[in-house]
Amino acid sequence: MLQQAVSFPPDSQSDSPNQPTPTPPGPAAPPAERDALIDALRGAALLGIAIVNAPAIAIASVGFSDASLASAFDRAVALAAIALIQSKFYLIFSFLFGYSLPYTLQNQGRGPQPRLRRRLAGLALLGLLHGLLLFSGDILLLYAAVGAVMLLVVGRSDRVVLAVAALALALWCLALGERLLAGSAEDAGQWAFQTKMASIDARLAGGTFWEAARARLELSPIVQSATFLFYGLAVLTAFCVGLVGGRRQWLRAPALQSPRWRHAIAWGLVLGLPGALLAAWWLVGPGRSFTSPGPDQILALTVGLASAPALSLAYVGLLAHVQARWPGSLALFRPAGRMALSFYLASSLLMALFACGFGLGLMGRYSAATVVGLALVVWLLLALLAQQWLRCFERGPVEQLLHRWSRAGELRAASAPGIGDARH
Numbered sequence: 001m002l003q004q005a006v007s008f009p010p011d012s013q014s015d016s017p018n019q020p021t022p023t024p025p026g027p028a029a030p031p032a033e034r035d036a037l038i039d040a041l042r043g044a045a046l047l048g049i050a051i052v053n054a055p056a057i058a059i060a061s062v063g064f065s066d067a068s069l070a071s072a073f074d075r076a077v078a079l080a081a082i083a084l085i086q087s088k089f090y091l092i093f094s095f096l097f098g099y100s101l102p103y104t105l106q107n108q109g110r111g112p113q114p115r116l117r118r119r120l121a122g123l124a125l126l127g128l129l130h131g132l133l134l135f136s137g138d139i140l141l142l143y144a145a146v147g148a149v150m151l152l153v154v155g156r157s158d159r160v161v162l163a164v165a166a167l168a169l170a171l172w173c174l175a176l177g178e179r180l181l182a183g184s185a186e187d188a189g190q191w192a193f194q195t196k197m198a199s200i201d202a203r204l205a206g207g208t209f210w211e212a213a214r215a216r217l218e219l220s221p222i223v224q225s226a227t228f229l230f231y232g233l234a235v236l237t238a239f240c241v242g243l244v245g246g247r248r249q250w251l252r253a254p255a256l257q258s259p260r261w262r263h264a265i266a267w268g269l270v271l272g273l274p275g276a277l278l279a280a281w282w283l284v285g286p287g288r289s290f291t292s293p294g295p296d297q298i299l300a301l302t303v304g305l306a307s308a309p310a311l312s313l314a315y316v317g318l319l320a321h322v323q324a325r326w327p328g329s330l331a332l333f334r335p336a337g338r339m340a341l342s343f344y345l346a347s348s349l350l351m352a353l354f355a356c357g358f359g360l361g362l363m364g365r366y367s368a369a370t371v372v373g374l375a376l377v378v379w380l381l382l383a384l385l386a387q388q389w390l391r392c393f394e395r396g397p398v399e400q401l402l403h404r405w406s407r408a409g410e411l412r413a414a415s416a417p418g419i420g421d422a423r424h
Contacts, residue, residue, distance in 0.1 A: 034268055036330070037251050037323045038096060042340045043333030044319055045089040047379045050347050052086050054375035055368065056137050057348065058355040060201055061219060064290050064368050074368040075284050083280035083374055085275075087308040090139065092316060093340075094235045097143065097241025099251065101154060111150060119406040120147040126345070127396070133209075134348040136219045142227055145233045148244070158244045165240035172233035176302050194291065204356055205363035212356050230305065255324040261317040268314025275307030335386035336379075339396025350378050 055063045055078075069075045122145075127140025153161050203215040245251070254261065282300035284290055290297075322329055336343050353359035353373065366374075389396065395403060 020090065036327070036334060037320055038099070038252050038338035039334040040323060040330035041092060041251075041316065041319055042096060042337030043335070043383070044315075044330070044337075045092045046336050046340060046343055046347070047333075047376075048085040048089040049093075049253065049274060049344070049377045050375040050379040051081055051372055052089070052352055053082075053135065053137060053348065054371050054378075057135055057351040058363055058366065058371045058374065059368070060291070060364060061197055061223075062291065064284065065364065066291050067291055067364070067372070068366070068368040069284060069290060070367065071369075072286075073288065077372050078284045080289075081306070081368075082283055083276040084311075087305055088312045089237050090231065091234065091309055091312040092236030094143075094146075095242035095245065095312075095316075097147075098150070098239035098244075099246035101150070101239075102246040103245050115406050116147070116151065116154075118408070119142065119402060120144045120151075122402045122405045126341075126402075130345060130348065131220055131224070132213050132346070134217055134352045136216045136223045137227075139227065140222065142235060145228070146232060146239055149236060150239050153240065154243065157246060160173070161240045161244050165237045165244075165325040168233045168236040168240065172237065173306075175230065175233065175307055179253060201363065205361055206357045209356075212358060230321040234305075234309075251320065254319070254320040258321065260326060261321040261324065264317025264322065265314050268310045268312070268317060270310075272307045272310030272312075272314060275303045276311055279304030279307065332383055335382045335390050338390060339386055339399055341402065342396030342398040345398060346382055347378055350382075351375070 055068070059065055059068045064078050069078055105307035122142045127138045127142075127144060130140060131138035153164050156164075169306035197219075200215045200219050204212050207215065279300040282288065282303075283297060319330065351374075355361075386396070393400070
């Protein structure tokens with residue numbers, strides 16, 4: 001499908017805030033210990049994102065195709081991916097983005113806004129390049145835009161931040177309802193849309209690197225408009241809730257909060273799983289056409305989106321419970337979570353090399369199960385590479401570039417004559 005997302009650690013050595021509120025500048029403190037649960041949440045969610053993004057890169061720009069669902073096993077794999085993964089993990093990453101903001105903003109004597117603005121500008125630029133050169137379903141541009149809105153609320157009280165989250169959630173629900181009503185009738189332009197998408201996919205599969213880039217440029221307005229319209233408010237809600245959660249340290253010491261995680265798992269599954277399964281059945285159940293949508297598919301997409309927050313909550317609770325009971329069991333996920341931005345971009349690169357004409361040119365030639373299996377292999381390969389990378393370097397390569405960019409203004413100010421070295 002056209003919506004996938006990812007969130008990235010703040011521009012800091014530690015991804016979890018160890019101070020609930022900003023403190024005045026003082027003597028330098030030793031580096032804080034990383035929060036293993038947050039790294040594991042990011043790494044596990046990257047696995048889900050790899051699975052969801054893979055069909056949109058390697059099968060068709062809209063995701064699965066009817067040809068890729070030829071066997072019952074392929075349909076079962078697609079049904080599981082849509083029900084259990086699609087639209088779930090962008091909420092987790094968005095929450096973690098907001099959760100990490102208190103750490104990002106603390107102990108910055110010249111104020112947090114310049115650094116955060118530069119970081120958001122860097123994410124926007126990376127998103128534009130990623131969407132043009134590798135994957136039209138990029139989420140970084142949306143993150144940068146919603147992050148700019150967050151600049152207006154990061155200094156507000158928890159009550160104000162939660163009020164903004166409630167308003168964004170209400171507007172998101174209204175948008176879903178409007179989408180359901182608007183799509184209840186058969187779309188007369190569906191055939192033209194399918195023809196256009198087939199042309200774009202043909203250029204992606206057989207064209208040169210720059211021909212593929214031009215095809216993505218043509219596709220980008222379709223994808224990004226849908227992404228901003230249907231996911232922007234949900235991302236803003238998750239950012240705001242995460243900001244309050246970071247201030248209050250909701251994810252700290254998971255072993256001491258077992259009842260909270262058990263309740264999250266139970267309520268999340270009860271409220272989210274039935275709708276997710278029903279939506280997936282309407283989309284790829286036996287006899288359903290994925291590439292010729294009708295009113296049922298519009299209803300399925302709406303139900304799937306509406307049920308996603310509850311199931312995302314269940315996943316957070318499950319991973320926190322596993323971390324509390326068996327602390328070493330999530331070790332494979334943590335290196336990926338520490339360099340999520342590099343991981344996300346590298347995953348798109350490897351899948352594009354498999355699918356596009358400037359690589360192997362195999363887009364649309366393999367079944368749903370094969371492509372999902374390939375996504376698992378790509379994730380595992382990158383997770384192992386992340387382990388080796390972090391043994392030698394503090395950050396991932398793209399994280400390091402963003403780190404330098406977001407602090408470039410501060411470094412210039414500190415090195416300017418008469419600033420920071422004057423003595424009176």
